[in-house]
Amino acid sequence: MEHMSNLSIHDDGAASSPVSEPRKQKKKKVLLMGKSGSGKSSMRSIIFSNYVAKDTRRLGATIDVDLSHVKFLGNLTLNLWDCGGQDAFMENYLSQQRQHVFSNVGVLIYVFDIESRDFDRDLLTYRSIIGALSQFSPTASVYILVHKMDLVVPNQREEIYSDRVSLIEAKSDSFSPIPFATSIWDQSLYKAWAEIIHDLVPNLDQIEKHLGSLGKIIMAEEVLLFERSSFLVVSSWCSDVGGQNPTTDRFERLSNIIKNFKQSTSRYTGTPKSAEQFSLFELKLNIFSMFIIKFTTNTYLAVILPPGEERFNSAMENCYIARQQFEELDSPAKRGTDRGATGEVAA
């Protein structure tokens, strides 16, 4: 599908080498950096390789750069560079490989270890990374993950976190980094990554628009679009009533619940964790009903509805009808250039 070079995707890093690598235009380079042992590879394994938190204990140190390509929604391939964080490697990135590493970067994700004993040095390293980034990819977006928050006493988390963030922001030059507090032991990690991915998916505004009209037609309280393998919420729509839900971290919690259950099903069926585990889930209670269906090639769709059998069945039917339209939004390359012209959602 990469031969479709005529797609109008705005790649932030494309400006630096648009002529020499037209095929790579769609591959956004995502740099994952931070001090050695701060948890970069752990979070990557959890999000993209279906590890559970305790599995990450067996990960060793990353040597040099660990490259991986993650296929994603909307024909997007993430070009993930997990950069080993030991000082020797860091120096190497900043000197010999400077151009190689920092050119054509779409996103920089910088991980700070909250437990770090020498925060000033971390800041110094961060500062040089930012320097290199502004030289080669000034349009890249920067995300800051303050990681291992579970190791801080709960009532001090807020304070220490905001303290760190303000220090980091002061050192960020022209970039305005978006900070997150994360831990692999709860759903905070999903929240951070869902937002990062959210910003990367092409034609997301269209997907969102269509999701909204679908939601209105089937009278749903909430409609969520999950990415197939990471089960991150890439897009969501909720009605006025759905928005009153007091559980504000529900997307992350849902990702977490489903991912954990996928572990169980993979143990049960003996299929690999990365394989697709279920095709349909339905739940009917007397206060709400809900279903999750396998939607397009790369997505699952979750719908939360008011209770009622008729409503439930017609909603599910409508979602299956709408599937075709979303399939085209998901992998636009199949339809070529007129991809943007997909019609309204079927009623």
Place this chain on the structure above:
Amino acid sequence: MPLLHSGRRRTKLDRKYNGPPRQGPVRHISPAQLNLERVYEQNRANVQKRDATKLPEPAPGPAAKGKPRLLLMGQRRSGKSSISSVVFHKMPPNETLFLESTARIQKDSMHSFMDFQVWDFPGQVDFMDPSFDLDAIFGEIGALIWVIDAQDEYLEAINRLNNTILNLQPTYPNINIEVFIHKVDGLSDDYKLDIQRDIMQRIQDELSDHGVENAPINFHLTSIYNHSIFEAFSKVIQKLIPHLPTLEALLNDLCRSCRFEKAYLFDVLSKIYIATDPSPVDMPSYEICSDYIDVIVDVSEIYGWGRSPEYITSLEGEPWNTKIEDQVACKDAESAIVLTDMKRPIMLREVNKYLALVAVMREGSFERMPLVTLNVDTTVQGLAEVFEITKQKEARG
């Protein structure tokens, strides 16, 4: 910044641990209950928090007659309190590290499909001492659970167990004795079986030397880090259910008519299964069913918030014009999931506020779901009736 270093690798001995003090089993209210049960438990927990000495239920003791009792006994540090916290209080297994050692008998009253009590005994006290009122302890006992730490020297534990059995046999010959060979996670399968054989041999030899034959002793290999502890408790509890054969027959009929691979009747709170069909229990299907309950409970917790009455009224208006109760097909929770592999569906149906029926269905049978739902409906009615009858009996007795 010393604050930042206080969290990691906390152990019982670590003085620097500055979290909340932990004493005895902590009541963990977590997502493990459906609808009513959750509300009930939350209220109960709140009352308990406010006034630790006053429970809304009758305190266990001589007053609570007719409740079967599970006694947890064994050497100190063998894992008794951890077991009761994990199974009955939903404590995550790795948090049991923080449990203090039990100083006096911990009596827990479990309010579920069947009321029973769990007594957690301190390991260091010898209850064969004549100063204890044996009848008060063993009088209404349902089962004696003896916990043996498989990763420790167990000869002493076996000696004490033998003494206990020999002392009890003459007076209470019908006590079920369940030996939990505990902490077997991390041991190889061969080693586990060796230990089990060794322990069984030693107990049997000792007992037959004293002329006690055929004492009702069962052995279970358990660990709190996997489902084996729940499985073992399931077997223990099942022996205490008077109408178990009826329940099993109902489930068996359901499995035959709907062609289920395996059906379990779960206690939602503890995730112990109280009955299943007669086909052999396999660990994987138990695990998947029990994890599925977790999913349902967690999801219901996220979306089960109270909607405003105006919204409900609007749902009952145009174009439906029916009460919301009549719009739903089933007043209890029902759910199904279809696994991609072999297209096997798993279904769940709430039976009453404590119980849920979970079954693994034959591959590709999701198309027949409406028929299955009908059959399940009938079975659930049957199950409910069974519990109704026993409840009446208890009330009269």
